[in-house]
Amino acid sequence: MRSNFATQPFTFGKLHPSRKRLDGLSRFFFNSSNIIAIAALAILLLTIINQAFTMVGTIDMVDRTTLIDSPINSLSKTELISLLEQNLTANRLKTLDRDTPLVERNQAQLTLLVESEVFKTSIVASFNLLDALLHYKSLETQIITSYPQARISMRSWIDWAFITNAMSKKPEEAGVRTAMLGSAFIILIAILFAFPLGVSTAIYLEEYEYKTSRLARIIQLNIDNLAGVPSILYGVLGLAIFVRALGPLTSGNLFGSEAANGRTVISAGLTMALLILPILITNSQEAIRAVPNSLRLASYGIGATQWQTIWHHVLPSALPSILTGAILAISRGLGETAPLIIVGAATYITKNPTGLFSNFTALPIQIYNWTTRPQAEFRNAAAAAILILLILLLSLNAAAILWRNHLHKNR
Amino acid sequence: MDIYQPVNIKKKRRISESLIRVLITAAAMVSILTTLGLVYELGKESILFFSTPGVTLREFFFTTTWQPSIGQFGILPLVLSTLITSFFAMLVAIPLGLGAAIYLSEYATSRSRGIIKPILEILAGIPTVVYGYFALTFMTPLLRLIFGESNVQIYNMLSAGLVMGIMILPLVSSMSEDALHAVPGSLRDAAYGLGATRFETTTQVVFPAALSGIISSIILAISRAVGETMIVAIAAGSGPKFTFNPMAAAETMTGYIARISGGDLGYDTPDYNSIFAIGLLLFFITLIFNLISRNLSRKYREVYE
Numbered sequence: 122m123r124s125n126f127a128t129q130p131f132t133f134g135k136l137h138p139s140r141k142r143l144d145g146l147s148r149f150f151f152n153s154s155n156i157i158a159i160a161a162l163a164i165l166l167l168t169i170i171n172q173a174f175t176m177v178g179t180i181d182m183v184d185r186t187t188l189i190d191s192p193i194n195s196l197s198k199t200e201l202i203s204l205l206e207q208n209l210t211a212n213r214l215k216t217l218d219r220d221t222p223l224v225e226r227n228q229a230q231l232t233l234l235v236e237s238e239v240f241k242t243s244i245v246a247s248f249n250l251l252d253a254l255l256h257y258k259s260l261e262t263q264i265i266t267s268y269p270q271a272r273i274s275m276r277s278w279i280d281w282a283f284i285t286n287a288m289s290k291k292p293e294e295a296g297v298r299t300a301m302l303g304s305a306f307i308i309l310i311a312i313l314f315a316f317p318l319g320v321s322t323a324i325y326l327e328e329y330e331y332k333t334s335r336l337a338r339i340i341q342l343n344i345d346n347l348a349g350v351p352s353i354l355y356g357v358l359g360l361a362i363f364v365r366a367l368g369p370l371t372s373g374n375l376f377g378s379e380a381a382n383g384r385t386v387i388s389a390g391l392t393m394a395l396l397i398l399p400i401l402i403t404n405s406q407e408a409i410r411a412v413p414n415s416l417r418l419a420s421y422g423i424g425a426t427q428w429q430t431i432w433h434h435v436l437p438s439a440l441p442s443i444l445t446g447a448i449l450a451i452s453r454g455l456g457e458t459a460p461l462i463i464v465g466a467a468t469y470i471t472k473n474p475t476g477l478f479s480n481f482t483a484l485p486i487q488i489y490n491w492t493t494r495p496q497a498e499f500r501n502a503a504a505a506a507i508l509i510l511l512i513l514l515l516s517l518n519a520a521a522i523l524w525r526n527h528l529h530k531n532r
Numbered sequence: 533m534d535i536y537q538p539v540n541i542k543k544k545r546r547i548s549e550s551l552i553r554v555l556i557t558a559a560a561m562v563s564i565l566t567t568l569g570l571v572y573e574l575g576k577e578s579i580l581f582f583s584t585p586g587v588t589l590r591e592f593f594f595t596t597t598w599q600p601s602i603g604q605f606g607i608l609p610l611v612l613s614t615l616i617t618s619f620f621a622m623l624v625a626i627p628l629g630l631g632a633a634i635y636l637s638e639y640a641t642s643r644s645r646g647i648i649k650p651i652l653e654i655l656a657g658i659p660t661v662v663y664g665y666f667a668l669t670f671m672t673p674l675l676r677l678i679f680g681e682s683n684v685q686i687y688n689m690l691s692a693g694l695v696m697g698i699m700i701l702p703l704v705s706s707m708s709e710d711a712l713h714a715v716p717g718s719l720r721d722a723a724y725g726l727g728a729t730r731f732e733t734t735t736q737v738v739f740p741a742a743l744s745g746i747i748s749s750i751i752l753a754i755s756r757a758v759g760e761t762m763i764v765a766i767a768a769g770s771g772p773k774f775t776f777n778p779m780a781a782a783e784t785m786t787g788y789i790a791r792i793s794g795g796d797l798g799y800d801t802p803d804y805n806s807i808f809a810i811g812l813l814l815f816f817i818t819l820i821f822n823l824i825s826r827n828l829s830r831k832y833r834e835v836y837e
Contacts, residue, residue, distance in 0.1 A: 152639065318559050321560065350819075357793075492766055507665060
């Protein structure tokens with residue numbers, strides 16, 4: 122049988138049509154998952170933009186034409202302040218001054234304040250961007266029929282007042298200043314603690330004990346596992362250790378601070394430090410591993426000690442990549458929400474964090490809080506806050522990636 | 533005269549050198565301390581939890597009501613909804629992630645790789661709270677439109693699960709792509725030499741060769757889904773409920789921890805201790821998945837390097 126098969130002439134036939142068709146289809150089939158992923162990203166971004174810009178109908182309880190002649194946007198800061206001083210009660214002015222003195226507020230904040238406090242403007246109807254673009258005319262008539270005196274305008278929820286205002290009970294006056302400062306404090310503390318620890322651990326694993334000792338292997342395994350621990354468990358750890366066990370320290374009571382408990386910026390920052398530590402270590406390890414060995418040998422050759430070699434040759438050569446890794450760790454930390462909830466982020470904070478022992482809120486916490494509120498307008502504020510967060514993270518990541526590419530080219 | 537004197541190259545003892553080494557070793561121990569602290573705190577509070585009168589291991593693992601305030605501690609509803617959301621997440625993430633990985637590794641030109649990979653990286657870099665917002669404001673209304681408002685509750689596990697799948701997709705695709713990439717080119721060349729098409733080469737030669745790495749990525753993805761918090765906290769609903777209906781609201785393990793500790797939580801209450809017991813369970817589940825994944829991915833590296 123076998124010889125029979127061998128003597129048969131062999132011809133290169135064409136590919137069977139069904140095989141060829143399958144091959145062609147497969148490319149399309151596999152690529153469709155990329156298309157779905159890209160579509161998902163596009164829809165996600167559009168959903169957020171759709172909510173961050175809306176068409177609103179507003180009503181003034183006090184007729185603004187009786188108080189000012191020109192549009193409110195053309196008024197100067199002093200005019201706005203005098204308008205407030207003339208029309209608000211002394212008590213109200215005192216409360217406002219206690220939050221932030223009027224003269225220290227910016228134009229956008231004052232305009233908003235005049236609208237809400239003097240004209241008592243309120244939003245009576247709000248439609249998302251997509252609806253507004255598609256059916257502007259019919260929505261306009263719909264608003265006018267229900268509220269004849271309503272003023273119709275497009276509103277961007279993300280504006281200067283939003284960035285500079287603190288949290289508020291009214292969605293249209295709410296802002297993210299305290300949340301952004303809280304995030305900045307937390308990530309600053311986290312990186313100050315985690316960066317030296319992370320780089321040191323990487324030096325230990327790559328330079329001193331490169332896969333030699335049992336301890337180094339245990340530490341390596343441990344870091345790999347820590348990287349996979351759900352972030353919420355870091356929050357639980359932070360709650361037990363920083364907030365509770367170290368409460369007297371983290372509340373600052375030992376140093377004369379009057380915080381009620383350990384749910385402070387420093388606890389959140391330390392928790393975040395533990396969370397980004399494995400990422401920092403892994404990135405730094407890769408950076409140190411990429412340093413050519415000839416550099417070390419040359420340094421030893423001229424009689425340098427191990428630490429001199431590390432400090433004067435290995436670290437400077439690895440530093441740019443280590444810093445790129447640090448930027449990526451920062452952007453990871455900025456988006457983390459769950460651990461901060463557990464450690465005790467407050468959701469309603471109108472005062473800037475002043476030190477290590479302040480209560481805190483953070484940008485993602487604010488987004489979470491606004492998303493879960495029943496009023497639809499808070500969803501718009503949440504979308505605006507998300508835009509700020511995404512722009513921040515994307516520019517951080519882009520900077521890291523561009524820097525990395527730049528380094529590769531120069532090598 | 534001096535020139536004939538032998539240079540003394542005997543090892544000099546340097547105190548600073550040893551001191552630095554001690555400091556660096558101490559820094560390296562912090563990560564060990566983190567793990568020890570985690571296990572110690574979770575264990576200690578869990579023991580307190582199980583020594584609360586009325587709480588038994590048997591009740592914890594085999595009863596279906598979780599109501600700490602009235603003394604009912606059955607963790608099954610929380611575990612079940614964690615399983616359901618993770619199941620739907622994997623339903624999205626596995627096929628899409630593998631498809632993307634195969635396309636990028638076997639089909640894509642370097643130009644299209646240069647476009648697709650950064651987009652997947654952006655998807656991976658979006659914070660989970662944003663995905664939660666997306667689930668609540670887009671996915672849930674979409675599901676209610678498709679299946680009817682009476683069938684789909686405002687908070688439901690399906691929506692959270694599907695969006696979680698999108699979140700996990702880049703993890704599956706990038707790890708699987710690495711595994712596919714590690715398959716040596718000679719294997720592909722051999723298959724092409726036999727007259728196989730690209731599709732046949734991919735599915736019958738490259739994919740099986742990379743299987744352990746691919747499974748490793750899937751297992752890691754499951755571990756990520758089980759530990760994911762914000763999407764389920766926002767979109768899956770609050771209040772533990774034992775239900776198999778994915779269109780109903782039910783709280784997951786992580787969702788419960790987030791909700792309970794969101795308010796002002798008194799120390800040493802059953803509520804407080806219970807988050808540590810659930811945390812311990814969560815820790816072991818993810819640890820086991822991570823270890824399996826790590827061992828599998830080491831396996832394929834050993835074969836081809």
